[in-house]
Amino acid sequence: MSKDPAALDDADYAALADFRATIRIFLAFSEGEAAKAGLSPRQHQALLAIRGVPRGEATVGYLAQRLILRPHTVSELAKRLSALGLLAGEAPQGDRRKLVLHLTPKAENLLRALSAAHQQEIRRIKPLLSDLLDRFG
Amino acid sequence: MSKDPAALDDADYAALADFRATIRIFLAFSEGEAAKAGLSPRQHQALLAIRGVPRGEATVGYLAQRLILRPHTVSELAKRLSALGLLAGEAPQGDRRKLVLHLTPKAENLLRALSAAHQQEIRRIKPLLSDLLDRFG
């Protein structure tokens, strides 16, 4: 019998494990930085997603797509962030069912420091990640 | 006053948000595949980490380092996986405090299918990730 061309060998598994571990390293770094700022990882990602898009476009539904969460989960996330004084929301002109979220100045400041640190970390792991990707043909 | 050279502009935030979103896409894919196999993401990563290392090297402590979790958390993770019939463990010759974990045939089979799917998905997002990394200078 001939070898299955799609069969994975030890090197394939090692590459997958290394890829996953590298992502985990980045996420653990991010977790730590966010925690220093008093944020959960999701809260941090939510703030970043809002900052990364033009003002007025960050609705609950948009965030749900962007974070790959259920809309009602984002609703709770936004409530917690609002309670922390990091988010404000208002209904846009056209559709009063929607809620457009925007960062408070406090959130802008938090995110500025967090993002600088993350940018550095991504630059640090960039060669690692590139090499890793090359192991996937 | 001159502009802070380290200041982040909208494009920097967008790159960070896109990078994070791409990781989230991969993790959501992985979550879904793992769930189809009846595994949590951590359980999947644990199996992969064990498979990715030579037999006999995957102790609880090693996994804790690799997954960036507390050892006692890995202990519980291993207990759940054992209850599912996916892991077996035994004390190695030298040090009977340690517990070496290895996959059962059932876990090998699950992981084979999962890993093939993940390899494909990584190949799919590889160009996206590469372009993204280039946005970080």
Next chain:
DNA sequence: GCCCATTATGTCGTATTACGATATTTCTCA
């Protein structure tokens, strides 16, 4: 050869958080 600090793993209770089911408000358009 024995003691004790250290290492490795395990147990228990708790807090966080994402989800399903369901509800409410607003919009759309026939």
Next chain:
DNA sequence: TGAGAAATATCGTAATACGACATAATGGGC
């Protein structure tokens, strides 16, 4: 205008990682 859809919100629940603590085994100094 009324029915159904869309967008967001509420509530109870389940999963899981952690801290604090416990147990077991090791090994170096004397």
